[in-house]
Amino acid sequence: MGFKPSEIRVLFCVARGDMKVSEISKRMHVTSPTVTQVINGLEANGLVERSVDLTDRRAVRVQLTQKGEAVRQKAGEALFSSFSGLIEYLGxxxxxxxxxxxxxxxxxxxxxxxxxxxxxxxxxxxx
Missing domain, CATH: 1.20.5 (Single alpha-helices involved in coiled-coils or other helix-helix interfaces)
Structure with missing residues (x-):
């Protein structure tokens, strides 16, 4: 699909609901600067958008755009297809x-x- 595995992982993580960068980094077990870099690329491609957290003005929340949800859904279908093929192969x-x-x-x-x-x-x- 032309996206890095780290980008797809962030899309799946953010699909659970809008999240702070720190929440994403904890779930993914990577540093916040690493997540920020990935989010910058996703935002540039129109897959996520940022907004100020209403309860903590210092924090930024990240959510999927419609385009981001479509990419996440395609990636999920591809993953499901891969596992289905593996199950068929292994028995x-x-x-x-x-x-x-x-x-x-x-x-x-x-x-x-x-x-x-x-x-x-x-x-x-x-x-």
Whole structure:
């Protein structure tokens, strides 16, 4: 589609509702300056627009434009098509095994990250 994966990820993130840059960066686990760079490009292409947060005039909120929603929808359809093709290629049983393994990997990394974060604040040594 001509967009970078980071741009598509931001579009999907912002599609949940208008968000502050800091909220987007937290959800994506990247710095605010990184998100700002991506948003600058998306805004230049007419995919997102910024507005001042009504409750905090220092903050900027980002929302999708109609064009941005159309691009996000096309990207979602392409992703769905890719996964459908993968499922067809692997078959149902192997696809289920893959889903279980990916879920286990996600849980492992989430628990590891939580443990590391807790260790940082409790004074425990981090490995």
């Amino acid at each position: 149902e049983e192997r696809s289920n095994e893959l889903a279980e393994l990916l879920t286990d990997a996600y849980v492992y990394f989430a628990e590891r990250e939580a443990s590391l974060h807790q260790s940082q604040w409790s004074g425990d040594e981090i490995l």
